[in-house]
Amino acid sequence: MKRRLAILGSTGSIGTQALEVVKQHPDKLDIEVLTAHSNAPLLIRQAMEFMPNAVVIGKESMYERVFEALDPYDIKVFHGSDSIEQVVEMDTVDMVLVALVGWSGLKPTLRAINAGKPIALANKETLVVAGELVTKLAREKGVNIYPVDSEHSAVFQCLAGEFHNPVEKIILTASGGPFRGMKHDELVKVTREQALKHPNWNMGCKVTIDSATLMNKGLEVIEAKWLFNLQMNQIEVVVHPQSIIHSMVQFADGSIKAQMGLPDMRLPIQYALTYPQRLPSQFPKFSFDQCLQFTFEKPDKENFRCLSLAYEAMRLGGNMPCIMNAADEVAVHAFLREEITFLQIPELIEQCMANAGFVGNPTLNDYESTDNEARAFATELLRKF
Numbered sequence: 001m002k003r004r005l006a007i008l009g010s011t012g013s014i015g016t017q018a019l020e021v022v023k024q025h026p027d028k029l030d031i032e033v034l035t036a037h038s039n040a041p042l043l044i045r046q047a048m049e050f051m052p053n054a055v056v057i058g059k060e061s062m063y064e065r066v067f068e069a070l071d072p073y074d075i076k077v078f079h080g081s082d083s084i085e086q087v088v089e090m091d092t093v094d095m096v097l098v099a100l101v102g103w104s105g106l107k108p109t110l111r112a113i114n115a116g117k118p119i120a121l122a123n124k125e126t127l128v129v130a131g132e133l134v135t136k137l138a139r140e141k142g143v144n145i146y147p148v149d150s151e152h153s154a155v156f157q158c159l160a161g162e163f164h165n166p167v168e169k170i171i172l173t174a175s176g177g178p179f180r181g182m183k184h185d186e187l188v189k190v191t192r193e194q195a196l197k198h199p200n201w202n203m204g205c206k207v208t209i210d211s212a213t214l215m216n217k218g219l220e221v222i223e224a225k226w227l228f229n230l231q232m233n234q235i236e237v238v239v240h241p242q243s244i245i246h247s248m249v250q251f252a253d254g255s256i257k258a259q260m261g262l263p264d265m266r267l268p269i270q271y272a273l274t275y276p277q278r279l280p281s282q283f284p285k286f287s288f289d290q291c292l293q294f295t296f297e298k299p300d301k302e303n304f305r306c307l308s309l310a311y312e313a314m315r316l317g318g319n320m321p322c323i324m325n326a327a328d329e330v331a332v333h334a335f336l337r338e339e340i341t342f343l344q345i346p347e348l349i350e351q352c353m354a355n356a357g358f359v360g361n362p363t364l365n366d367y368e369s370t371d372n373e374a375r376a377f378a379t380e381l382l383r384k385f
């Protein structure tokens, strides 16, 4: 039986790599739904190649174009974020890959879980914003969430066969990003172009900037807490610049298991989409000829303050990670528009966290208003920067 997929965000970095995986396994995987936000030409090309049952273009102004191009085919075309939430419920969808970016992943993920669909989750922000709500619903509905993020996939792979053995701690690896080793004096001068050049990974803009500030690792610490039901002191971060060890798990006996591979997202994407099987792969594989030294260092939390801010948001709980996430999205986009400097990213996030209204046990409505308020506050602050 083929697994029929809905790929939310098929035109992005994860979405396009997921389609490469699907192409390698036409006997195992099939495309039922594709969604994009504004990249109509790519969505049209993907639809013509994979012949899904339905596509959704988020931006209404692009609808006519997609509709006309796909009119000769037997493909339903919808538009708007409500449609993205609705298509995940289709009977013919067996699994939903959430490869949307930022806050936009939360509601479609909740809808898919409610409909009992297994989730392959790339969109870490969903668990950062509302990890408690999402994981509680998944437990109630008996829905599995398979991590796509490489570190969490690594932890998940290390846990295979260890169901009854308690985890002492997990160790998430970080590449350190393009500015590893730089201190304040150098970081004040870094540019958008430099920040977008990640040494090991080729990813979407948002996650690339988050990697440069180490906010990505902060988001991943929170993501790991919810995915693996861990306490804050059970999650460590170590910098491993070669990005070959994708993360580790330490058990009660002191044994540490690590998962290794090239920094290529197609491996964790495939593992999530085809779990529990490990299917053959034609993509390049790691060999010890390529990398003779693995090194490790402590993350520099003083100069890369976003990581500490994320630990603080996690410690405070409630809607604080949601506030931090909204502020980060606003700050990253302002940095990409060259309206603020690199070091103003943590500054803006910190001020938002200090000033926003705290809610201890938020509902989905609370998260929505928190997100709106934090974005408005962050946008207002931008004007003063």
Ligand code: NDP
Pocket (backbone or CB within 6 Å): 008, 009, 010, 011, 012, 013, 014, 015, 035, 036, 037, 038, 039, 040, 058, 081, 084, 098, 099, 100, 101, 102, 104, 122, 123, 124, 125, 148, 149, 150, 201, 202, 203, 204, 205, 206, 207, 265
């Ligand atoms: P991209 O920016 O490359 O792609 C995002 C996708 O979501 C695109 O298809 C885009 O459509 C769509 N999209 C953007 N905004 C909206 C919106 N408001 N509503 C609906 N759809 C939207 O992101 P990535 O693929 O890099 O990342 C996706 C997620 O995966 C992120 O959460 C990221 O942190 C995570 N991740 C990514 C990794 C990577 O290697 N890229 C690694 C690990 C995690 P369009 O193209 O039409 O604008």
Ligand code: MG
Pocket (backbone or CB within 6 Å): 149, 150, 151, 220
């Ligand atoms: Mg990651």
